[in-house]
Amino acid sequence: AQRVTQPEKLLSVFKGAPVELKCNYSYSGSPELFWYVQYSRQRLQLLLRHISRESIKGFTADLNKGETSFHLKKPFAQEEDSAMYYCALMTGTASKLTFGTGTRLQVTL
Amino acid sequence: NAGVTQTPKFQVLKTGQSMTLQCAQDMNHEYMSWYRQDPGMGLRLIHYSVGAGITDQGEVPNGYNVSRSTTEDFPLRLLSAAPSQTSVYFCASSPWTGDNSPLHFGNGTRLTVT
Numbered sequence: 001a002q003r004v005t006q007p008e009k010l011l012s013v014f015k016g017a018p019v020e021l022k023c024n025y026s027y028s029g030s031p032e033l034f035w036y037v038q039y040s041r042q043r044l045q046l047l048l049r050h051i052s053r054e055s056i057k058g059f060t061a062d063l064n065k066g067e068t069s070f071h072l073k074k075p076f077a078q079e080e081d082s083a084m085y086y087c088a089l090m091t092g093t094a095s096k097l098t099f100g101t102g103t104r105l106q107v108t109l
Numbered sequence: 110n111a112g113v114t115q116t117p118k119f120q121v122l123k124t125g126q127s128m129t130l131q132c133a134q135d136m137n138h139e140y141m142s143w144y145r146q147d148p149g150m151g152l153r154l155i156h157y158s159v160g161a162g163i164t165d166q167g168e169v170p171n172g173y174n175v176s177r178s179t180t181e182d183f184p185l186r187l188l189s190a191a192p193s194q195t196s197v198y199f200c201a202s203s204p205w206t207g208d209n210s211p212l213h214f215g216n217g218t219r220l221t222v223t
Contacts, residue, residue: 009149034211043113044152044199044214086151096142096167097212099151 132200
């Protein structure tokens with residue numbers, strides 16, 4: 001069965017410091033991975049997906065099939081990055097997502 | 110274009126009561142789903158639907174019923190509420206174009222069962 005692991009419940013960094021939110025997955029097929037973000041008092045929204053290979057709000061994530069990882073990175077954290085981040089794995093053809101338990105990113109001055 | 114709309118935003122129930130959480134989308138999305146969000150457990154899929162008249166179970170379907178009589182609406186019914194169903198519930202939809210389009214989420218319904 002598929003599984004998504006986010007080992008850190010809380011990640012606290014200083015403004016301007018690099019950020020790496022870890023995500024590992026377990027899936028026997030070809031994975032499709034996403035990062036979703038939930039800012040305070042806002043709905044969950046897509047941040048980026050691996051097939052797009054894009055940078056959104058300065059964040060990037062590279063799929064490493066050898067390490068089964070999809071870590072989210074940003075070179076310089078900003079206060080507005082403080083939010084809850086969820087890594088998600090899509091399997092099959094029904095748009096079903098398996099979410100990790102989430103990591104709260106706290107960016108302080 | 111309102112996107113995905115959930116009502117109510119908050120609800121308190123007593124054990125054994127029933128209620129329906131409403132979800133509507135105006136994007137003509139074929140795929141709709143319900144998740145529950147619990148601390149330390151992330152979001153877990155309850156039920157989903159790939160089109161009007163078609164529903165299927167997710168990871169945690171027990172205690173919940175759904176129906177999909179129209180493309181727009183996907184209500185979630187709690188038949189006999191239990192304290193274990195205290196959670197935040199999210200409805201989500203996507204276009205179902207075959208390319209695994211990302212989900213659009215509602216604002217959530219915070220449910221407390223006493």
